[in-house]
Amino acid sequence: MNTTENKNEMTSQKIKEAFNREMVLLQKIYNKFPWQNREAYARWLAQTYHFVCHSTRLLSLSAARFSLSQNKFHLRCLDHMKEERSHEILALNDLKHLGYPISQFPESSMTSAFYQSQYYLIDYAHPLALYGYILCLEGISSTAGKDVYGQVCKAFGEKTATFWKVHSQEDDGHLAEAFEKLSMAAPTEADIILQSLKQSSDLYRMILAEIISQVSDINAFSRSEEDLQSYGRSLPA
Numbered sequence: 001m002n003t004t005e006n007k008n009e010m011t012s013q014k015i016k017e018a019f020n021r022e023m024v025l026l027q028k029i030y031n032k033f034p035w036q037n038r039e040a041y042a043r044w045l046a047q048t049y050h051f052v053c054h055s056t057r058l059l060s061l062s063a064a065r066f067s068l069s070q071n072k073f074h075l076r077c078l079d080h081m082k083e084e085r086s087h088e089i090l091a092l093n094d095l096k097h098l099g100y101p102i103s104q105f106p107e108s109s110m111t112s113a114f115y116q117s118q119y120y121l122i123d124y125a126h127p128l129a130l131y132g133y134i135l136c137l138e139g140i141s142s143t144a145g146k147d148v149y150g151q152v153c154k155a156f157g158e159k160t161a162t163f164w165k166v167h168s169q170e171d172d173g174h175l176a177e178a179f180e181k182l183s184m185a186a187p188t189e190a191d192i193i194l195q196s197l198k199q200s201s202d203l204y205r206m207i208l209a210e211i212i213s214q215v216s217d218i219n220a221f222s223r224s225e226e227d228l229q230s231y232g233r234s235l236p237a
């Protein structure tokens, strides 16, 4: 193995280790998330819609910032942009089929912080920072997507799960591609990617935790199924 190959291998290893650590944390909250609770899933779809609207914009910003010497990354961003086209519409349609208008769920501050920080990192740190955000989102889709897709289909039907259908199938390939490209990053660039990965994972978990707490609060003040049934039985026929 020559020096360049050795350096690439070390960079790749460092990113994969950090990625695996973040996936463990993300998987824990995905396991806790009540995917079969209609209100929780609707809130998840809505916040997903709000940040996925920015995917192609972030990719085009990142693409424009790469120098000619980093053309491989520039071209990969262009291809990725095409693959992400209109994906926000999938989340919006799933939400409609679930029975909610997007106007019911404004963008949360956590969601704003999640994607807005990427505009800053791309502009002021390095365009490769976006890979941290991509690894976070595509990583958890690839790890947990098929299971969540199954749960959502079972609870609400396939028409409410097109976002998960697409992402549980596509993101495996995206991830392999991302790791291959990232082995070519310089050590200082790898550090920026790791910062973005950790930050994205922290903020994404906060988005999910906020939804879990909102739904728990709502449930704390609502009648139980049992209570509703006994009330129904006491009504005159």
Ligand SMILES: [Fe+2]
Residues within 6 Å of the ligand: 083, 084, 087, 167
């Ligand atoms: Fe997507």
